[in-house]
Amino acid sequence: MKPVEIAKGIYDVGVNDWNIRDFHGYSTHLGTSYNAFLIVDSKIALIDAVKKEFADELIDNISQIVDPRKIDVVISNHTEMDHSGGLARIMHRVGEDKPLYCSKMGQKNLSLHYPQHFNYHAVENGETLSLGHHTLTFMETRMLHWPDSMFTYVNEEKILFSSDAFGQHYAGFEKFDDRMLDDIMPHAKKYFANILLPFAPLILKLVEQVTAMGLDIRMICPDHGILWRKNPGKIIDAYVRWSRQDAVRKAVIVYDTMWHSTEKMAYAIADGLSEQGVAVHPMHLRKWDRSDIMAEILDARAVVVGSPTLNNGLFPTLGDFLTYMKGLKPKNKIGAAFGSYGWSGEAVKLLTQELEGMKFEMIDPGVKVQYVPDEKAIAACFELGKKIGLAM
Amino acid sequence: MDRYVCTVCGYVYDPALGDPDSGIKPGTRFEDIPDGWECPVCGAAKSDFEKE
Numbered sequence: 270m271k272p273v274e275i276a277k278g279i280y281d282v283g284v285n286d287w288n289i290r291d292f293h294g295y296s297t298h299l300g301t302s303y304n305a306f307l308i309v310d311s312k313i314a315l316i317d318a319v320k321k322e323f324a325d326e327l328i329d330n331i332s333q334i335v336d337p338r339k340i341d342v343v344i345s346n347h348t349e350m351d352h353s354g355g356l357a358r359i360m361h362r363v364g365e366d367k368p369l370y371c372s373k374m375g376q377k378n379l380s381l382h383y384p385q386h387f388n389y390h391a392v393e394n395g396e397t398l399s400l401g402h403h404t405l406t407f408m409e410t411r412m413l414h415w416p417d418s419m420f421t422y423v424n425e426e427k428i429l430f431s432s433d434a435f436g437q438h439y440a441g442f443e444k445f446d447d448r449m450l451d452d453i454m455p456h457a458k459k460y461f462a463n464i465l466l467p468f469a470p471l472i473l474k475l476v477e478q479v480t481a482m483g484l485d486i487r488m489i490c491p492d493h494g495i496l497w498r499k500n501p502g503k504i505i506d507a508y509v510r511w512s513r514q515d516a517v518r519k520a521v522i523v524y525d526t527m528w529h530s531t532e533k534m535a536y537a538i539a540d541g542l543s544e545q546g547v548a549v550h551p552m553h554l555r556k557w558d559r560s561d562i563m564a565e566i567l568d569a570r571a572v573v574v575g576s577p578t579l580n581n582g583l584f585p586t587l588g589d590f591l592t593y594m595k596g597l598k599p600k601n602k603i604g605a606a607f608g609s610y611g612w613s614g615e616a617v618k619l620l621t622q623e624l625e626g627m628k629f630e631m632i633d634p635g636v637k638v639q640y641v642p643d644e645k646a647i648a649a650c651f652e653l654g655k656k657i658g659l660a661m
Numbered sequence: 662m663d664r665y666v667c668t669v670c671g672y673v674y675d676p677a678l679g680d681p682d683s684g685i686k687p688g689t690r691f692e693d694i695p696d697g698w699e700c701p702v703c704g705a706a707k708s709d710f711e712k713e
Contacts, residue, residue, distance in 0.1 A: 374704050409704075412669050416703040471669065 272307070272330045273444050275488070275496060276426045278403075280307045282315075282330040283492075284323040285440040292438060294593075295463050296558035299456070300440030303351055304492045306430060307331055308423070311401025312341040315363070316421055316430050317492055321354030328362055337362045342398070344405075345371040346432040348378040348417040352492055357385055370398070372409050375417035392419070410434065410475060412468050427487035434472075435504050436460055437494035447499035456494065457504060459564035461511045466567065466597045469512040476509055514600045516570035518661050522551040523562055524575030525584045530609035530641050531575045537647045538573055538607065541654020547571075547661060549654075554586040559593045566594070570661045571603045572629065573653075574620050578610035583619050591623045603660055604629035605653060607636045614639070632660045665691045665710040670703035673713060 272280045283304035289297050303319035305327055313335060319327045331337050340363045345353055348371075356379070360369065369387040371379060376391040392398075394409040408420040413434050421430040437456035443449050465472065479486075489497040489504060497504050520542050526532035535551045542549040550569075552562050566572055572594075576587040583591075606620035617635040625631055636653050638646040662676035674680065674694075679687040680701050685694055691710065698707050 411704045416670065468669075 270302075270326075270330070272333055275306075275444075275490065275498070276423075276428060278309045279423070279426065279428065280309070280334055281305070281444060281490070281496065282307045282327060282334070283317075284319050284326045284330070286320065286323065287440045295438070295560040297438040299438070301438040301493050302440050304490065304494075304496075305352075306490060307334060307340075308400060308403055308405075309335060310403050312399075313339055314342045314344060314398075314400055314405065315340050315359070316344045317346055317352045317432075318343070318355035318359045320351045321358075324355030324358035327355055327359065338364060340364075341367065341400075343367060343369050344407075344421055345369060345375055345379060345417075346419050346421055346430060347415060347492065348375055348382060349415060349433070350382065352432070353379060353382065356387075357383060360385070360387060370407070372407070372411075372417050372419040374411065374415075375419065378415070378417045397424075412471055413475065414464055414468055422484070427485050429484075429486050429489045429501075431489050431491050433464060433492055435489050435497060435508065436464075436491035439494040441495075444495060445499065446495055446497045446503075449495055453495055454507070455564070457507065458511065458567060459560065460493070461508065462563045462567040463560045463597070465508075466511075466563075466599065469514060469598075469600075472508055472512040476505065476512075511567060515568070516601060517548070517568050518546065519548040519550070519565075519569040520571035520573060520657060520661075521562065521565050521569045522549065522573045522575065523554060523566075523590060524551070524607075525554040525577065525586045526575075526609075527577045527579070527584070528609075528641075530638065531577050531607070533642050533647065534607050534609065534636065534638060534650045535573075535575050537642070537650035538575075538654040538657070541651040541656075542571075542658045543654075544651075545655055545658025545661075547658045554584075554590055559590055562590065563594065563597060566599060566602075569602070571605075571657050572599075572624075573605050573607065573657060574624065575607045576616040576620055577608055578614050578616040581613050581615050583616050587616075587620070591620075595623070595627050599627070602627075602629045603632050603657065605631060605633045605635055605657055607638075607650065607653065609638050609640065609642065611640060632657060662690050664713040666713050667700045667703065667705050668709050668711055669705040670700065672700050672702040674710065
């Protein structure tokens with residue numbers, strides 16, 4: 270990917286990872302990008318490095334604008350290796366003695382990743398750095414989404430380099446929101462649901478702080494995907510909405526099945542929900558990636574979970590999914606469980622306990638059916654769907 | 662002595678262990694930690710902790 274000038278003297282020198290499909294267990298159907306930014310002024314600054322295997326491509330991109338040795342300062346907004354893996358190679362080219370700006374937690378975390386003794390400069394929240402014409406302000410944004418996370422703001426251009434926040438896993442030739450319009454929003458939503466959701470209360474606090482500061486933002490440049498230049502307010506508003514976890518009349522039915530019995534139950538529950546006018550998404554755990562399911566769950570009011578009983582326990586994919594969902598801490602959900610069994614039938618009880626542990630409001634003890642659901646059992650599932658719909 | 666959990670990252674302050682890296686000796690009650698103390702994992706404020 271060639272460098273793109275995003276404002277006078279400011280370039281996106283990042284790279285596209287076109288073919289990645291599994292990003293630490295998150296499905297990236299359209300690949301992703303590792304954005305990095307170069308500010309050319311009296312002093313030259315590089316913001317963020319890229320994943321290790323793309324370091325040479327980043328150096329090539331920088332070299333199309335300036336000799337990398339002319340870079341005066343490197344800034345690390347986030348320690349995670351898709352943004353710091355290239356640091357050792359970059360610092361070697363830029364000059365090992367050049368200052369590496371990061372947050373206090375960034376210094377701690379980078380030194381736990383890399384043995385090199387970089388010339389760290391740990392910034393205070395609100396500290397500024399003048400590059401000549403441009404002044405940078407550093408804002409600590411701890412746990413958005415790692416302890417080290419920070420934003421870098423260019424005062425004159427009103428550009429916010431927001432690290433992973435407001436990002437989307439998307440690789441394309443389009444670099445800006447105005448080229449993608451609403452097509453980018455599902456990717457931004459999925460990113461929020463899978464990366465930022467556990468920290469939703471912090472996001473609301475941060476937006477409040479930024480609003481109180483009267484910070485004017487003309488462009489938001491995250492480290493993944495497109496840059497928000499036409500309407501940065503749109504993604505901020507979406508983050509507020511997603512952080513509040515306002516739900517719509519939607520139910521996600523997450524299930525697995527061995528001989529289609531639990532699946533028949535899922536479809537009957539879906540019919541009951543539909544009758545109540547609820548948008549319903551039955552999602553089979555071996556057909557849908559966990560990250561796509563979470564994107565759907567983000568604004569759903571109900572999550573209905575089904576599992577066959579396998580050897581006195583849950584079907585294994587449910588263990589994967591429930592562990593994943595628990596860590597993401599979804600709030601304000603109602604739930605119910607269901608499943609088919611052969612002889613012992615523990616799954617519904619186990620699912621109910623798990624969902625209760627996540628503070629879901631359970632609206633029914635759940636429906637369990639021995640072997641294959643008959644007409645009566647299907648009717649009970651339909652009624653469960655209706656009951657969930659009425660509870661919304 | 663009560664243990665306290667960081668509501669931001671999940672770190673648990675155990676009075677029996679203290680937080681020696683930040684100068685908090687083992688045996689220090691959470692209530693007796695100075696207000697300027699921060700979560701050693703994520704840097705959250707003392708006020709962001711809740712009783713376990």
